[in-house]
Amino acid sequence: MDFGRLITAMVTPFDEQLQVDWAQFDKLLDYLIDEQQSDSLVVCGTTGESPTVNDEEKLRLFEAAVKHVEGRAKIIAGTGSNNTAHSIHLSQEAEKLGVDALLLVAPYYSKPSQEGLYQHFKAIAESVSIPVILYNVPGRTGVNIDPDTTIRLSQIPNIVATKDCADTDQLTQIVAGAAPGFLVYSGDDTTALPALAVGGHGIISVASHVIGKEMKSMINSYLQGNVKEAAEWHGKLLPVFRGLFFCPHRVPNPAPVKHALNLRGVQVGGVRLPLVNVTEQEGQFIASLLG
Template sequence: MEFGRLIAAMVTPFDANLQVDWDQVGKLMDYLIDEQANDSLVICGTTGESPTLTEEEKLKLFAYAVKHANGRCKIIAGTGSYDTAHSIHLSKEAEKLGVDALLLVAPYYNRPSQEGLYQHYKAVAESVSIPCILYNVPSRTGVNINADTTIRLSHLPNIVATKDCADLGQLTQIVNGAAEGFRVYSGEDNMTLPVLAIGGYGIVSVASHVIGKDMKNMINCYLQGNVREAAQIHAKLHPVFKGLFECPHRVPNPTAVKYALNARGVRVGGLRMPLMNATEEEGRFIASLFE
């Protein structure tokens, strides 16, 4: 199954009472597909504030996204957690709702061994028939899916890709050692071009909420052999890539991107606690990225 090169890890719009704003979910999807050139959408990933969404909300979001997308893009459901049994349960329910694939974050907090990671992913993948994408983000989970484990998992029939935030050395090992057809997506916007250069496939992005067309142009330039132009676009976009994650006090994602969307009239509301909305100082910094 083709998910494209540019995948948005979609924020979850909330209303004034911090309930899911269903009208804005649809408008945001249209904006990400039609105006920001995203090929696929991750629903209920970390950027979607998955830790604060109830299971009922997640399932309703999956169902809504599938219906609203209506084949215009692939819908990837974030169904991973630190509990293998619950990950299996949610993955099965998401499959029934018609999502195209699953994004499975590494079990966080309990920090399993590499064998534990392998067995976790194997169990989840074997419980469904749709494609599964690994998600390695050590800074959030406290555990790294190392290259050997990812390569081992790549040989399971429906584990088709990884979204990986590891360094270029680890990603190079995966690109060169994984099963044929296994795709490596960067999980860090600022690494999009470098990961393409080592043979990666694309990006699961936060920044594509606001600079998706430019990112797609950069990717296409590189693929067409216009490396110098791709590098120039990368240099232009780099302050945004870094700034969305390194604004004052290093506010956690998706604080900055939600502020940026609201500022440009794409109403996505605030954040559920324990996340906090951007302060005035942080807001000024975020706004300066787009001046």
């Protein structure tokens, strides 16, 4: 299955009481597909505040996304955790709701061995029949899925892709050694273009909430052989890529991008504790990024 080149790891809209805003969720789906040109959408990934969205909310969000999108984009359900049995249960329930694929984050905090990581992902993948995308984000989980482990996992038939936030060296190793047809996505907006240059397939993005069209132009320029034009796009977009994570201090995702969306008139509310909304100074910085 091809999930396209530009996948948005979407935020979860909340109302003033920090409950899921279901009407705004539908509007956000349309906005990301129609205006920001997302090919696929991750629902309840870490950008969707998965640690503080409960299972009942997650399953309802998966169902609502599948029903509302009606095949206009692939729906990828974030069902990974550091509890293998719980991930299996949530993944099986998501499959029943008709999602197109699963995104499974590396088990955080527990710091399993490479063999533990392999067995964790293998067990979840074998419990479902839909495609699985691995998610490696060492800065948040405290554990790296080594390239050899990803390559080994790529041999499992329904593990079809990875979202990897490690450096381009690691992406290069995975591209070179993975099973035929295995897709490698960068999970870091700043390396979207470099990832394509080393054989990556695309980007699972946060910035695409607000500059998706421009990112699609960058990707298409590169794929069409206009490398100079792609590099120019990268240079223009880099301040936004960086600014959404360093604004002006390192502010945890998704508080900055939620603020950016609110500034754009796409009302997605605030964030649930232990995250907090951006400060006035940080908000002004984000506004300056958007121009």
